[in-house]
Amino acid sequence: MRVFVTGASGWIGSAAVDELLADGHQIVGLARSDASAAALAAKGVEVLRGDLDDLDALRTGAAGADAVINLANKHTFDAAANNAERLAVQTIGDELAGSDRVLMIASGINPVAGRASTEADPSPLHGPDAPRGGAENLALSYQDKGVHPIVVRFAPTVHGAGDHGLIRMLVTGARTAGFSAYIADGANRWPAIHRSDAARLIALGINKAPAGTILHATTEEGVPTRAIAEAIAQGLDIPATSVTPEDAVTHLGWLGGFFAMDLPTSSTATQTLLGWTPTGPTLLEDLQTSSYFQN
Structure with missing residues (x-):
């Protein structure tokens, strides 16, 4: 597949790109800086210059892709970052509408009182004023518009050498x-997950996860x-x-x-669905x- 990846040079994205390339996919990576562009090009990735606020670049990347993986995030945890994430998902979703192509997005873990959260627990975050702009529920809503959405909820720590x-x-x-x-x-x-395991989950997910699937990127509950x-x-x-x-x-x-x-967060259903160990x-x-x- 031709896969458009935002955040392709980031902590998780760069490892995911390596896994996707190893699986034989053609990758288009969004790059904000010259350094990021050079690092991606050195791997054999087609570079598309832009960032999360560049909606025209997001449309261009999505238009030419068989699947889109949105891993970019501003990491400022404020209203501007929430708005940017929501607009990015909306822009990509609108471009993919009616095509049955994959839209995989990164999301976060939400606590569930008294037990470990599971993939079956819906996100309580809705609307543009919610944390992350309610992007998880927005992405899932595109299933009704002919898109194949997949949500990956990442543990708060994706660890490994080089983690910042x-x-x-x-x-x-x-x-x-x-x-x-x-x-x-x-x-x-x-909960926690090693970077290498997160990258493999992403690569498996775009091939195996049905539309509307929520995956938990956690290995330690x-x-x-x-x-x-x-x-x-x-x-x-x-x-x-x-x-x-x-x-x-x-x-x-x-x-x-x-x-x-x-x-506490379980990934039992994710591991079973994807055959991910x-x-x-x-x-x-x-x-x-x-x-x-x-x-």
Whole structure:
């Protein structure tokens, strides 16, 4: 297939592109910078210059593709980022309408009280004012317009050597403060997935997932946040310390509130549907390496 990928040079996207190329797909990658364009071209990827706000570029990429994978995100978690994500999904969906072509989008995990969330749990986020612009439900609505939507809900940490996401931010905060924080007793859980496993899931998903499918990109249902904090403390040779939720926000900003969430998440249905068997290291195994603790 000819696959148009936004976020093709990003943390998850670059690994996914490698998997898609290995499977024999022709890739068109959206590139915002000269460096990104050069990195994609070196892999044999056709480069389309633009970014998430360039709706004409998104239309062009989608128009010439058999499948679209939208992995781009501004990561500012504000109204502008939410709006950009929604407009991107809407623009691509409108271009694909009536074609039965695949539209795969990245989404996030939502907590479910009292149990692990599953792929059968609908997202509570609707409309342009919702986090991520309600893009998950918007994408799924395009099934009624002749599109083949697939949603991939990623764990809050997609880890591995070179990660500069949330775990790296926790490490940086701990190094600055001189202690590694967990909230209250640290029993709340974060799901996790290794980057290589996330990339393989994406490649399998565009071929195997039926229209309207929700996939969970998680391999560990929930790692206790105290264990994460203690692994970071060991790596930095500093203490791990319990803090209140209020102090966590003071210490870590918005990430403190997010780190306090309990987000156990199952991927059993995803693994069964795709025949996907994760093989990457666990989060705590990754935190035993030096890659997270190098300045």
